[in-house]
Amino acid sequence: MAERFPTSQNEIESVPTQLSGMSLQEDAADQLAQLVQHEASGTQYNVSGGQTIIGEQTNVIGDTSQAQSSTQGPQQRSSSVNFNLEECQxxxxxxxxxxxxxxxxLPWVPDAVADMESIFVDLELVKQESNFRSSEGVKRLESNEDLISLKTVQGQRxxxxxxxxxxxxxxxxxxANIxxxxxxxxxxxxxxxxxxxxVFLISLHEIQDNKVSLVDLIFQLILPEDSQVSKEGLKSYITSNAKxxxxxxxxxxxxxxxIxxxxxxxxxxxxxxxxxxxxxxILTTRPHRIGELGExxxxxxxxxxxxxxxxxxxxYIKMFFKEDTDKNDTLIQKLKQGPHILALAAIPVLLLMICLLWEGQCSLPSQKTQLYKNTLNHMWKRYKSKEGNNCPLDDEEMTDEMKSLVCKLGKVALYGIDRENEQVVFSEREFGIEIFNLGCQVGIITRERLRARMTVKESVTFLYKSFQDFCAGMYLAELLDSNQSEFDKVLRNLYVQRDDEYMLHSPYILDFCCGIQPRTSHILFKQTLSHSLECPALQGSVINISVHLSNIFESQLSYAELVSLCDNTDIRLGIKSVSYREVPYLLYLLKLSLESSSRHDGFILxxxxxxxxxxxxxxxxxxxxxxxxxxxxxDIFLGKKLDGNFSTTSQ
Incomplete structure (x- = not known):
């Protein structure tokens, strides 16, 4: 929960280069295993010049680009296996x-669809160079297609x-847009x-068999059941023409x-x-799982x-309200007046919720937790109206029936997380038939049909991953009130330690838990301080509290409550990587400071x-x-340094 700030350029640069010699050894082992396998089947091989030649195909140990240019030339390598490229395309x-x-x-409204071309808006992509902490170390991409046009420093693809x-x-x-x-x-x-x-698009959550091959997966998930494409031909083509x-x-x-x-x-x-x-x-992931790639x-x-x-x-707002200019103009004006809600609007799924709520009631919360509450209330109202029950509901608070549903869904979501995996695909049996049916009717969860080998499996997923996190956060907050020991046990399971750093499996879960039960912020912050003060390797280090900023903001703790967190404690705090999305959290702390009648040395700032x-x-x-x-x-990067009586760094 606490981590030490890098202290030198050498320390920063040494991290990604550890164990750099392993991949070559792994490749050699793969080649050797391949030789043994084909030797057993009677296939003849010639081994020369560091290359293993198998018929007309060439696999090179080391750099494949040189081998391709010397053996292949401008023409694609031929294959003895019949393959119709045009049919596959x-x-x-x-x-x-x-x-x-x-x-x-609106996924819970089946007929609310639009063409991809008419609704898609490019997202902001920033390439991080090796010198990622300076303004020269980043590059903003113009569109999604720039992802496949990136070059190395040497000019290679x-x-x-x-x-x-x-x-x-x-x-x-x-x-999907690519x-x-x-x-x-x-x-x-x-x-x-x-x-x-x-081009092959594969969603990892759809894979049911961790031993499935790439080509088998393509046939299971993408190509039609009556495909005219040869499986062996496709495999040969991909291997021979990977570029x-x-x-x-x-x-x-x-x-x-x-897998x-x-x-x-x-x-x-x-x-x-x-x-x-x-x-x-091109691989996508949430940031907290990047460490799983290791070396x-x-x-x-x-x-x-x-x-x-x-x-x-x-x-995006103009496209959403293209037939209602008044809604469009008033929402844009509202966002310009509030940095808190504007920061939320940068996240596509949250902007969709903002537009949805604005369309219905023209009011918006400033906290992410309340935004999800209001959205689920909207879904609950729609479900009730279909059932013929149009009773008015409070937009700010959930009914007991709705809370019960969310908590029961959240229990399954929360216990699907362990230190190694985070479950996103569930079975109907895990929820129970009654909760499963109600969750599907409201629209929080949905049934999917996944092909695996020669069978079709039915699975259950949450509408959005963030909905899964919200439900888990609400159940965790209920545990804090009903079962403190179980809460502590689950909380420990949400953290995974890598070296001296503790990382969250899903930071959103704790944000939501803090928004529902503010006492969670105290517990999390105190645990971070305790770990830092008790761990010999971290004593005297600057304690990174970046993850706690969103917790504090969601819980809306008061000035006095924040003073009590670190008062009478000799600690040094630091905040890493404050982007425009985290600005509202700092502004909230500043607002509390400005409103306080006197300054206190124990306040976080x-x-x-x-x-x-x-x-x-x-x-x-x-x-x-x-x-x-x-x-x-x-340390300010992606911008100008400020003048003032303090030191700045740009490592």
Missing amino acids: AELKQYYIDEMGKVNL VNRVIVLGDAGSGKSTMA AYRWAGLTEDSQSPLSKFKL DVLLLIDGMDEDSCG LKVRSNEITKALHNRKLRSCCV HLRHYTQVKLSGFSLENIFK SKLVAIQIEIGNEPWLPTLLEFTPNLNML
Whole structure:
């Protein structure tokens, strides 16, 4: 829960290069296993010049780009297996047009659909260079297609990209849009996507078998049951022409069957850069799961998905209210007046909720927790009206019946999390028939049909991952009131320790829990301080409290309550990576300071000694400096440094 700030440039640069020699050893082991396997079947091999030659196919240990240029030339390598590329392209494109061409604006309203082209708004993507903490270390991308046009410092094509985004930030929609754009390309298109002959979009939460091969998965999830494509031909083509293939792997954090833990699986090998190295792979995940790539992260260029820019927030609202200019204008004006709600609007799923609530009642909360409460109340009202019960409901508070449903759903969601996995796919049996049916009728959960091998399996997922987190957070808050020991046990399970750092499986769960039961903020903050003061390795270090800012804001703790958290304690606090999304949290602390009749040395701002900010010279920064007398490091990147009597760094 506490972590030490980097102390030197060498320390920062050494992290991603550990164990850098392992992948070559793994490749050699793979080649050896392949030799043994084919030797047993009587296949003849010639081994020469560091290459293992199998018939007409060439697999190179090391850098494949040179081998391709020397043995392949400008022509694609031939294959003895019959494969109709045009037929495969046609089947893929038809699938993407049919499945991705329509967007359900309100998933709990089946007929509320719109064309992908008419509603999609590009998200803000920021490439993080190796020197990621300076303004020169980032690059804003113009569109999703720029993800496949990235270059290394040496000018070579980047073949491994990982897109990091919080729950609801639009990762899955972005991946679907890339596949949809490829499907709609014409022969004379100048799009960067046109260089790919085949594009495969795979959602990890749909995989039911962690031993399934890539080609089998393509046939299970994408190609039609009566496909005319040869399975062996497709496998041969992908292997022989990997540079012409784009692989979109959505939801590393939603790998419910553990496929990424099976090192022998070829999908895992591709993600670990041990197979299909010239294939372009775009992987999406929530930030807290990035560490699971381990040493293989060094192969990836990291791109942060920041949600909507201010311009695109307003563009989305205009598209949503295209037939109601009054609603459009008043909502935009409302967002301009409040930084708290504007920060929420940058997250696509939350902006959808904001538009939905504004359409119905023209009022908005400032906390994320209340926004989800209001949205679920809206869904509950719709369900009740269909049942013929139009009784008025309080927009701010849930009925007991609704709370009971959410908590029962949340119990299943919460206990689906352990230190290794986070369950996102459930069975009807886990919920029980009564809760399952009610949850589906309201629209919080939904049934999916997944193909696995020759069978069709039915599974259950939450409408959005953030809905799953909200339900889990509400149940956790109920545990705090009813069963303190069980609450403590579950809370420990939500954290996973990597080295000296504690990371949350799902930060949203605790945000929601704090918004529902403010006492949770006290417990979380005290635990962080206790761990930092008791752990010898962390004693004297600056304690990073970034994760607690959203907890405090959601719980709306008072000045006196915040003073009690760290009063009479000799600690030094720091805040890492404050983006515009976290600005409202700092502004809330400043607001409490300004409203207080007297300053107290025990207030959080008085304990701050280091802040790292991802924004420019904002007008509120001088006020922040006034209330942080012990601040001795202010690091500003993606913007200009401030002048003042304090030190700044830009490592």
